[in-house]
Amino acid sequence: MSLEAFSDEVLLALVGRGEESALQQLFRRYAGAFLGLARRMGLDSASQEDVVQEAFSKVWQNARAFDPRRASARAWLLAIAHHTAVDHIRRLEARPKPLEAEEEAEAFDLPGAGLDEEGHLNRIRLKQALAQLSEEEREVIEVLFYQGYAHQEAALKLGVPLGTLKTRARRALARLKGVLREA
């Protein structure tokens, strides 16, 4: 029986039972997204691959801990990839320079890199959503999520107290949720 038709939640339940084929199916669904995220965070090709390998090892080891009441499978999987990339960046001696939106567009639109309509629309959607945030909120998302700074470091970098950073992070996510759900 093919696993292609199954939801991410079902596949994770099967991975939790030690089903390699279910993990393979999740790899086929998510590896490109994990790589793309690591690339956006400025990691080079070798590090992007390391992140993907480490993230899927964590998925394999921790699938039993996935609780569908606490997160969707998609959010759980992407959080594992993001945490893995963040931890990788923080271990590097020199922080990588994250791709700016324009550079990313160029990298993505190179011939042969896969010009796909959905990816293009998603990029526009994200850009438009981020444009709805205030400069300060956008900065918090960029520094914390895409550059992978820990909160104490980010507060120093942005020159704001930790409490302000927390407030901005909460407000930025609330605004984004509204904008992305509308779109």
Next chain:
Amino acid sequence: MKPEEVRELLPLYALGALNPEERARLEAALARYPELWAEARALQETAADLASLVPPAPVPPGLEEKVMARLRPPRRRGLSVWLARAAALLLLLGLGYTGGWSAHWLLALRDPQTQVVTLASPKGELVGRAILRRDRAALVLLDRWPPQGQVFQAWGLAQGRPLPLPTFRTPIKSLRLPPEAQALAVSLEPPGGSPAPTTLLGLPQSTP
């Protein structure tokens, strides 16, 4: 960690801004406060959008093989088709994963004490599986519908003695095993069921 401290850190957690130790502490604390799950879920969904709206990168050849080669030996073998089928049925019949009946069975599959038992005919033909939870709730999954004019009936087996359990007409049935039953079987019966099995359809086999 108190609930208000957990709540305060949730946006930073969703944005990946905690260090690994803080993250682990927050996850452990969050598990204790179901009242915060909806908020945590919403924040993580938005963070997931930030990740998934980034264009995917092409997957280099050989990466899939490297990932699969790094896995430890599988914890179980030979269940995939039936587990997948069970999962598919749950998917078809369920009300969604976040609540409801199918989520409970999906969660039960994670419990190492949950047994998945093969049901085979007296001739050895595979006819289905039963998922037995530690609280004695059971889910029977068969690969067929009953013949015209007959119904399925479940049986608890106590020292080999059949104890009549409910009848059913669909290939999936949840029921509860009586305390004295050690195993479960299925037979074909006239509508309304019987006090003793008429035609045995599925007997428990040891898990492959």
